[in-house]
Amino acid sequence: MTTYEKYSKYTIPNYGERDFVVESGKGVWLYGADGKKYLDFGAGIAVLSIGHANPRWVKAVASQAAKLAHCSNLYLSKPHADLAEKLVNKIGAGKVFICNSGTEANEALIKAARLHGAAVSGAEGKKYRIVTALDGFHGRTLGALAATAQEKVQRGYSPLLPGFTYARYNDLESFEKAMGDDVAAVLVEPVQGESGVTPADAKFLKGLKKLCKKYNALLLFDEVQCGIGRSGKFLAAQKYGVMPDGLSMAKGLGGGFPIGAIWLSRKYASLFKPGSHGTTFGGNPLACSAANATLSEIDSKNLIKNAAEMGERLAKGLSNIAHGHSEVIKLTRGLGLMRSVLFKEPYSNADMCRRLRNAGLILIPAGSNALRFLPPLNVKASEVDLALRILEKTIKELKK
Numbered sequence: 500m501t502t503y504e505k506y507s508k509y510t511i512p513n514y515g516e517r518d519f520v521v522e523s524g525k526g527v528w529l530y531g532a533d534g535k536k537y538l539d540f541g542a543g544i545a546v547l548s549i550g551h552a553n554p555r556w557v558k559a560v561a562s563q564a565a566k567l568a569h570c571s572n573l574y575l576s577k578p579h580a581d582l583a584e585k586l587v588n589k590i591g592a593g594k595v596f597i598c599n600s601g602t603e604a605n606e607a608l609i610k611a612a613r614l615h616g617a618a619v620s621g622a623e624g625k626k627y628r629i630v631t632a633l634d635g636f637h638g639r640t641l642g643a644l645a646a647t648a649q650e651k652v653q654r655g656y657s658p659l660l661p662g663f664t665y666a667r668y669n670d671l672e673s674f675e676k677a678m679g680d681d682v683a684a685v686l687v688e689p690v691q692g693e694s695g696v697t698p699a700d701a702k703f704l705k706g707l708k709k710l711c712k713k714y715n716a717l718l719l720f721d722e723v724q725c726g727i728g729r730s731g732k733f734l735a736a737q738k739y740g741v742m743p744d745g746l747s748m749a750k751g752l753g754g755g756f757p758i759g760a761i762w763l764s765r766k767y768a769s770l771f772k773p774g775s776h777g778t779t780f781g782g783n784p785l786a787c788s789a790a791n792a793t794l795s796e797i798d799s800k801n802l803i804k805n806a807a808e809m810g811e812r813l814a815k816g817l818s819n820i821a822h823g824h825s826e827v828i829k830l831t832r833g834l835g836l837m838r839s840v841l842f843k844e845p846y847s848n849a850d851m852c853r854r855l856r857n858a859g860l861i862l863i864p865a866g867s868n869a870l871r872f873l874p875p876l877n878v879k880a881s882e883v884d885l886a887l888r889i890l891e892k893t894i895k896e897l898k899k
């Protein structure tokens with residue numbers, strides 16, 4: 500049986516039809532089982548922040564695997580302690596909790612919000628509402644799903660976890676209307692990723708900060724996709740100059756190893772008490788070594804600066820292509836190395852994605868009709884230029 504046939508026969512069909520079998524990767528290049536190489540500007544959906552098979556990462560993971568892959572959270576390990584120290588130094592005074600994925604990190608934030616609400620109102624069930632943004636994405640577990648205000652993601656799972664109210668992104672008035680004394684937190688992505696890469700307005704985030712203060716609610720940022728250098732700063736929050744009370748991270752943190760984390764500011768770092776939250780795998784030495792190597796590579800190679808510079812180059816190139824082909828591309832937007840192009844009907848992102856892959860460029864569909872550019876943070880100028888050339892050539896061929 501082929502890989503495709505085994506998938507069809509043995510895996511639950513929650514991802515729909517796929518036929519592209521991948522075999523290996525090196526840097527920004529992904530190699531398919533078809534023997535072809537592809538410029539990987541999807542990076543595993545913003546995960547491969549230092550590219551495929553980065554030598555520092557490979558060495559760290561292999562040597563930690565040979566030494567100690569896992570220990571229970573009844574014990575301490577140096578990689579876990581080192582990662583916590585690194586994250587706090589990069590983010591600010593506070594503490595972190597390490598878990599395994601983005602959705603799990605958001606679950607922890609939701610629980611932190613409930614603990615905060617109970618603490619300040621004096622009872623459970625009085626102040627637990629969380630306001631999130633329409634078209635946001637926070638994950639697939641039931642808590643994160645209730646926070647994800649998208650009908651297509653929630654369909655089939657009602658009754659959802661109660662206590663969520665949705666407001667319009669980048670619309671402070673809409674959030675103002677949703678607030679009340681029973682609100683424990685506001686949770687938003689500083690750049691909405693899954694719905695097509697929509698950056699927040701700085702004014703909006705600053706306004707949310709004020710609103711949260713007024714209602715004694717936590718301001719929480721989901722930086723699962725836009726964090727870890729992708730915005731051109733370590734956090735998008737730092738790019739905007741608006742620090743939340745807590746935030747979630749995942750994707751780019753492990754450089755390909757599954758890991759997630761939350762950070763809570765000093766004031767809220769003790770919301771969780773012994774026994775109030777936990778995970779078997781979270782913080783294990785192997786995952787933390789992968790994250791430590793990823794962060795060391797980002798620091799030692801100045802990759803956040805590179806992300807800012809390459810992001811500008813990509814933005815300019817995309818904008819030129821959008822102007823030259825305005826009958827195909829509606830707009831382009833984003834921040835740092837998180838960009839998208841939105842196609843005009845009848846052009847579709849699914850069709851464009853297939854054509855671009857055939858031409859050697861991998862992008863990720865998003866929203867209703869967009870494609871995302873999320874290359875590794877160490878992408879080179881020549882690789883950005885090549886991606887732009889492939890995009891323009893593919894559009895020209897399509898128009899013929």
Ligand SMILES: Cc1ncc(COP(=O)(O)O)c(C=O)c1O
Pocket residue numbers: 544600601602603605636637638639688692693721722723724725749750
């Ligand atoms: C902003 C955001 N939050 C949460 C998640 C969920 O993360 P995970 O798939 O690691 O559970 C995602 C995944 O795409 C995301 O983009």
